[in-house]
Amino acid sequence: MKNTWRFGEREFTYIREVLDSGFGSSTSGNMNNRFEAAFAEKVGAQYAVTFNSGTSTLHAALDAVGVGYGDEVITAPLTVISNLDVILAQNAVPVFADIDPDTFNIDPEDVARKITPKTKAIMPISLYGLSCDLDPLMELGRRHGIAVINDAAEAFGALYKGRPIAEIADITSYSTENSKHITTGDGGIVVTNDEGYASWMRKFGSLGYAALKAKDGRIRNNKDIFQDPTYKRHDAYGHNYRMPEVAAAMGLAQTERMDWFLDIRRRISEMYLEVARDADYLVPQRTPEGCHNSYWTVAFRYERDDVSWQDFRHKYVEFGGDGVYAAWALLYHETLMSSGAWKKRCPPLYDGLDFPAEGTCPNAEAVQPKIMQFVNNYGGLEEAEPKVEALLKTIRHFA
Structure with missing residues (x-):
């Protein structure tokens, strides 16, 4: 792109x-x-x-x-x-x-x-x-x-x-x-x-x-x-x-x-959100009352067990989508941390410290594997429409 x-x-x-x-x-x-x-x-x-x-x-x-x-x-x-x-x-x-x-x-x-x-x-x-x-x-x-x-x-x-x-x-x-x-x-x-x-x-x-x-x-x-x-x-x-x-x-x-860039992302994001409204397994990032989300990306929590995250993404790409981006691995799950390599930064301070892979942040551990991010960085609604249509086709395919 x-x-x-x-x-x-x-x-x-x-x-x-x-x-x-x-x-x-x-x-x-x-x-x-x-x-x-x-x-x-x-x-x-x-x-x-x-x-x-x-x-x-x-x-x-x-x-x-x-x-x-x-x-x-x-x-x-x-x-x-x-x-x-x-x-x-x-x-x-x-x-x-x-x-x-x-x-x-x-x-x-x-x-x-x-x-x-x-x-x-x-x-x-x-x-x-x-x-x-x-x-x-x-x-x-x-x-x-x-x-x-x-x-x-x-x-x-x-x-x-x-x-x-x-x-x-x-x-x-x-x-x-x-x-x-x-x-x-x-x-x-x-x-x-x-x-x-x-x-x-x-x-x-x-x-x-x-x-x-x-x-x-x-x-x-x-x-x-x-x-x-x-x-x-x-x-x-x-x-x-x-x-x-x-x-x-x-x-x-x-x-x-800046206002123009912000408006384009917002309008494209609203297109994705509208298409996903009937797919109750695509739970959008909640924007609390009084807050304004400027939508760097359109993020959902994927709550479906019978179709894997990966299969949903593959079908979306097949229908013409730009791909679905995953969230980063949690910081304490990254190899830098799990391997202990981070401790080399300052051994006297870090040698006795460890972060359990499970239970450190239970909500984050549950949510991270489910996050789906859809691209909204397009120059206009016409460029975004085929990508939004690909999501609609994917939802209908797995209905």
């Missing part, structure tokens, strides 16, 4: 600006700053910082809230490996809280049960475009002095009880990888209303340059200072996680068209 429909003249115009300016990096150009400002305004946050991935955004967020050696970070096991990787990168301990079987998002009641004196952060995932249950999570954070980092990689445009999600959590992280609502090819952007967090994350993502500010990623504004041999460049620890200027140019153009 080609995604060339996602790019128009605006993307090319901004990319040409970068090339015509001399093709600098984010340390000297202004396209990252422009993308950040436009995105922050769009999602309802004061500060935004670009990164080279939605993984590095999470890494920076954990560091900004002070997660370090031996600290515990509570997250859901039903997510991409990035959430685990960044916890291990900080020499912290992952703690897995179960999910709600209907929304597929983290269960705040189980989060409350998992909090200990070592808990430093809660990192829920707003899965498939649906906001996690933020009010009880934020209440837990305030009560225990724990930061809440909302991994909203898939949740551009999501609303929670009528509010943009970026207004609520301490830090909200987005991915701009190719499959997301807006894209820079690879990349990520993190938002917050806390100037201290924004400044820290920017330095963490750009080698700890002293000149960096919460709203400015440039470091070469004054050559008389920067080129002086006595100048001390770095006052903080950091990685090189910067977003290239050409990627930021695409991000700016895509942000300006």
Whole structure:
């Protein structure tokens, strides 16, 4: 499937600006700053910082809230490996809280049960475009002095009880990888209303340059200072996680068209949901009242015993569907964890830790094998119609 429909003249115009300016990096150009400002305004946050991935955004967020050696970070096991990787990168301990079987998002009641004196952060995932249950999570954070980092990689445009999600959590992280609502090819952007967090994350993502500010990623504004041999460049620890200027140019153009991208996915998702309405074994991800699901994908729980998940998928493909995507294996089921390879990150801390394959998060263990995700990343309803028709044919075939 080609995604060339996602790019128009605006993307090319901004990319040409970068090339015509001399093709600098984010340390000297202004396209990252422009993308950040436009995105922050769009999602309802004061500060935004670009990164080279939605993984590095999470890494920076954990560091900004002070997660370090031996600290515990509570997250859901039903997510991409990035959430685990960044916890291990900080020499912290992952703690897995179960999910709600209907929304597929983290269960705040189980989060409350998992909090200990070592808990430093809660990192829920707003899965498939649906906001996690933020009010009880934020209440837990305030009560225990724990930061809440909302991994909203898939949740551009999501609303929670009528509010943009970026207004609520301490830090909200987005991915701009190719499959997301807006894209820079690879990349990520993190938002917050806390100037201290924004400044820290920017330095963490750009080698700890002293000149960096919460709203400015440039470091070469004054050559008389920067080129002086006595100048001390770095006052903080950091990685090189910067977003290239050409990627930021695409991000700016895509942000300006975000409403259109969101509307297309919503309308296509509604087509799938309508077709599946009479198939009671296809249980859609439940969107609570007052929330707006921005549908990174259309997700169902497949509740049928007489036709296997795989047979249903094969028939759907036979009828012309693009395929049915499965959910990731639960984090503690991944070979990285089950083999013990993860313990090599920090043997003194991890050697005595293990996560049982069964019983750690019963709801997630029951739901993960049943999830079906249908592609909604098309350029229009006409392109999506044959895929939706394939689902209808599949449902009728197995009636």
